[in-house]
Amino acid sequence: MPAKGKLLKLLTYAVIAIVALVWVLRFDIKAARDDAPPQAETEAASLISVQFSESRALPYTKTLEIQGQVEPNYAVDLRAEVAARVLSLPVSKGDRVAEGDLLLELDQDARKAQLAQAEADLHYKQQDLSANQRLVDAGGSTRSDVLRLASEVADAKLVLEEARLGLSRTRPVAPFDGVVDRLDVDPGDYLSIGDSWGRLVDISTLKVRAWVAQQDVAELALGQKVRVRLLDGSLLEGELNFIAFSADEETRSYQIEAIVQNPDARRIAGASASMTIDTGEVQAHRLSAALLTLDDHNQVGVRVLDADNRVHFRPVKLLSGEMTQAWVSGLEEEERLITLGAGFAEEGQQVHPVPLEERVEQGSR
Known part of the structure; x- marks a missing residue:
């Protein structure tokens, strides 16, 4: 019995020692775990840090x-419509004129004579027609004679109208409100039909x-x-x-x-x-011109961060630009533009994003 008692006592001491050791080790392991940095922080510390700024699209009026x-909106070369000698110039170069103002006076003697002759011819033919119409009923004329004379009267009316038009063309007027930009004639000059004598604008x-x-x-x-x-x-x-x-x-x-x-x-x-x-x-982003870069195909664009903090090149269309600012289209409504550190990251590489307000220390990546 004494031997058994000693053995039992030794076993009891051994169990107590093991339990105590386990208890101490448990607290040491827990303390070690508490002191170790989180896995996410470890991974973040190994990523390249880049600085970014939030950008939102704004309405932009495109221009070309x-x-x-x-x-001049209207400009016309003034040309003679009748052959005649210049009598006077009611206007001078540079004068402002209204539509209908007299611009030039040409000699009317020949045109007045033509008008008088045309009026006399028409009067004679009308009298002849009237006389033959009366003779038809009496049998002294035929209907064919009357028709021929009626045709001659119509022709005489056309000649008279042309004579009146020719006379009016000796007094050319402004076709619209404008300025006399050129005058190439003087009193006494002779103008043939089609000759240019001025310009109105x-x-x-x-x-x-x-x-x-x-x-x-x-x-x-x-x-x-x-x-x-x-x-x-x-x-x-x-x-x-x-x-x-x-x-x-x-x-x-x-x-x-x-x-x-x-x-x-x-x-x-x-x-x-x-x-x-x-x-x-269009919807466009206003950004620093320094953010514009070229890809391997010489496309203009910017580098942005996606939702997983991966770097991507986004081609853009440059709408306008100055030394410091640029307007571009082709981006999403909201983008995270990389403002610093983009040159250290490859396309699609995950990075550690730092807002613009915080400083990026590339040496700590």
Whole structure:
């Protein structure tokens, strides 16, 4: 019994020692686990850090800027419609005239004589016709004679009308409100039919003519707003009123025209100008021009983060740009734009995102 008692006592001590050891080891393991960094933090520490900023699309009015030339909206070369000598010039170069104002006086003597002759011929033929109509009933004339004389009366009326028209053409008037831009005759000069003697232009409204590349013409529509900037920096406003249906055979570009108002009657016809055409509204992002980059195919774009914090190149269309800012389309409504560290990450690589407000330490990646 004593031997058994000793053995039992030893076993009891051994069990107590094992239990105590297990108890101590359990707390040491728990403490070690508590001191170890989380797995997510370990993985994040091994990822490249990139800085990003949130960007939201905004309404943007697209524009097309091209070079054009300012021309009068209406311009006409004044040509003689009758042959006659110049008597006087009621207007001078540079004068503003209204529609119907007298521009030139030509000698009327020959035209007045022709008119008098035409009136006399018509009167004679009408008398002859009336007499023959009375003789028909008495048998002294035939119906064929009456028809022939009636035809002669009609011809005489046409001659008289032409004589009156010829006389009126010795007093040419302004076909529209405008400015006498050129006068090439003096009193005493003789004008033949078709000779140019002056030019009248309307500058109250101006026409701006330009050529558009074939890749841009699809964005244009009649009535679009146009701003015209002159060489002195001043602006005129109007709208697009003509787009050619076919391209020029040599340049493959399309001619367009815009009408702009010129309320101050400025002398700018013939001058060069830049046209800015509003071509529609789109959703676009405004971002720093420094974020624009090129991919392996020389496409312009930016680098963004997806929902899994992976880096992607997004091609964009540059709508407008300055030294520091740019407007681009082609992105989602909301994007996380990489602003720093994109050059350290490959396409599709997962990174550690840091908002713009926090500093990115690339040395700690």
